[in-house]
Amino acid sequence: MASRIDIDQSTVLERVVAQLRSALNLGERQVYETLDTNYLPRIPTGGAFFLAVSAADSTFPEGEQTPGNLTEDWGVFVTAYTRIKLDSTDRDEKTLRDASRGLLSIKRKILAALVGQDLTTEDGDTFLRQTLFARSCGRPEAKEMPNKVPIGVITLEFGVSFDWDVGLDFDADGEE
Numbered sequence: 294m295a296s297r298i299d300i301d302q303s304t305v306l307e308r309v310v311a312q313l314r315s316a317l318n319l320g321e322r323q324v325y326e327t328l329d330t331n332y333l334p335r336i337p338t339g340g341a342f343f344l345a346v347s348a349a350d351s352t353f354p355e356g357e358q359t360p361g362n363l364t365e366d367w368g369v370f371v372t373a374y375t376r377i378k379l380d381s382t383d384r385d386e387k388t389l390r391d392a393s394r395g396l397l398s399i400k401r402k403i404l405a406a407l408v409g410q411d412l413t414t415e416d417g418d419t420f421l422r423q424t425l426f427a428r429s430c431g432r433p434e435a436k437e438m439p440n441k442v443p444i445g446v447i448t449l450e451f452g453v454s455f456d457w458d459v460g461l462d463f464d465a466d467g468e469e
Contacts, residue, residue, distance in 0.1 A: 299458035300420040316406035397432040422454040
């Protein structure tokens with residue numbers, strides 16, 4: 294029977310990525326993890342758009358810490374990228390509003406995929422202290438990839454609150 298469990302941060306990030314892939318019907322090359330929200334891919338992936346997921350800052354509430362367990366109020370950034378060359382010079386209507394590739398449309402899809410979700414492990418156990426929630430969103434931007442191809446970018450931040458399992462169950466190599 295599934296229950297709410299304590300977990301590690303690595304699994305939380307993996308389940309956010311899995312939720313995005315599943316809800317948006319995207320593959321491993323279209324939703325992946327990066328360290329930096331300012332990351333610009335050298336070679337863009339195929340498809341209408343792609344997403345990079347990275348860790349944001351976090352806090353550890355003082356009253357929620359005991360030996361072997363503590364709460365982390367964390368954030369996860371989801372950066373969406375789109376390459377769209379349908380606009381006239383000095384115009385961005387399609388880059389912003391195209392139904393399948395526009396940054397504002399992609400933003401809506403990401404919000405629908407994550408907001409209010411109670412993520413689960415592969416075994417069906419829940420682990421969030423509250424459902425995923427949107428914290429903030431940056432403005433849409435036009436950037437240039439290293440190969441000089443223009444790309445539209447927008448970054449959203451989501452709140453992820455969970456309880457760590459910080460028990461010291463490691464072998465000699467540091468593996469759990």
